[in-house]
Every structure is written in structure tokens, then in C-alpha cells.
Amino acid sequence: MMDIHQILKQLPHRYPILLVDRVVSLEKGRSIRALKNVTINEPFFTGHFPHRPVMPGVLILEAMAQAAALLSFETEGLTPDDQTMYYFAGIDGARFKRPVEPGDQLVMDVTLERAKAGIFKFKGVTRVDEELACEAELMCTIRRISAGA
Template sequence: MMDIHKILKQLPHRYPFLLVDRVLEIEKGVRIKALKNVTINEPFFTGHFPHRPVMPGVLMLEALAQAAALLSFDTLDSTPDDNTVYYFAGIDGARFKRPVEPGDQLTLEVQLDRMKAGIFKFKAQAKVGDELACEADLMCTMRKIA
């Protein structure tokens, strides 16, 4: 398990862009299960949409990528420094099956498919309860910046 304090040590994201609240399970080199608690206080709900707040799909994908980053760092036994950035390299097969609304708890499930030459490929799903909200194949990479 990983609480918010450990997550903040691993990810450079901060409010309003930190989208992982807790890690429930992590299997080095295999999978991660994490949570994002979705509240009405999220800044994106003001404009998306005022009459019916819905979490943007791209932010569900970002939450999955942040969980994937935590899995990658754990797999490599590394903590990123200020000169390391974890980027999206690709997203395939993204599908949105259910709206995510204030009060929902998004369960982020990411499996490492393979890693080679600094490229990580993942199968990812975000669920609310037992209902699939979003799924995609993610490709990410870590790069040193100057």
C-alpha cells in the first residue's frame, strides 16, 4: 500500500493535477491497483459541465498514467528526481463506457504488458464499483531533462 505522502514523494504532480489518492495493491513488475476519489470540489467540474458534472475522459487516462508511473518506479526500484519526467508516448484503444461523477470512487487497475529500452506498455482500466468507466492501452517513457 501507498498513502498520499508516499505518492507525493514519487509523482511530481500536485493539485489540481495529482489524480491518485491511494495505492491499494502493487505487485512489482506486474500490476497496481489505486484509487482516485472524485469530489465536487474538482476544479474541472466548474466547466465540464455546469448542469451535469462529468469527469473528462482525458483525466481518467491521466489518472491511469499516474498509476502506471508508480508501477514503473516500483518495478525499477527508483524514485524519480527533478531531472526525470514520465511522459505519455501513446494511447491506443481508449474507450469510455460510463460517466464518472462527483461522489464516485475511481479504481485504477494497470497491468504492465512489457518494458523494453525505457518504453513501458500497459493495459489499463478505470472502474466505478464493478462498472468499467474507461479502458486503454498506454505507452509511457521516462526521460531526463536538462
């Protein structure tokens, strides 16, 4: 398990783009279950949409990618620093099955399918109240960056 303080030590993201509130389970090299509590105070709801707030699908995918990053760092035994970046490299088969609205809690289950040469492939499934909200295959990579980049 990880609380928000531990997550902040692992992810470089901060408000308004930090999209993981808690990790409820993590098995190195295999899977992670993470939570995102969606509130009306999210900045994107102002414009998406004013009369019927819906969380943008791309942010649901980003939330799953952040959970995948936490799994990758734990699996590799890495502690992120200013020279380590975790990039979203690809998405396949993204499907959105229900809208995510204020008051919902995203339960994200991400499974590591394959890891080779710093490239990770995952299967992600997000549910709200046990109902499928989103599923996708994610590809991410960890890269060292130079001081001038």
C-alpha cells in the same frame, strides 16, 4: 500500499492535476491497483458541465497514467528527482463506458504488458462500483532531462 504522502514523494504532480489518492496493491513488474476519489470540488467540474458534472475522459486516462508511473518507478527501483521525467507517450483503444461523476471512486487496475529501453506499455481498466468506466492501452517513458531543459 501507498498513502498520499508516499505518492507525493513518487509523483511530481500537484493540485489540481494529482489524480491518484491511494495505492491499494502493487506487484513490481506486474500490476497496480490505485484509487481516485472524485469530489464536486474538482476544478474541472465548474465547466464540464455546469448542469451535469462529468469528469473529462482525458483526466481518467491521466489518472491511469499516473498509476502506471508509480508502477514503473517501483519496478525500475527509481526514485524520481528533478532530472527524471515520466512522459505519457501514447494511447490506443481508449473506450469510455460510463460517465464519472462527483461522489464516484475510480478503481484503476493497470497491468504492465511490456518494458524495453525505458518504454513501458500498459493495459489500464478503470471501474466505478465494479462497473467498467474506461479502458485503454497506455505507453509511457522515463527520460533523464538536462539541467537547461
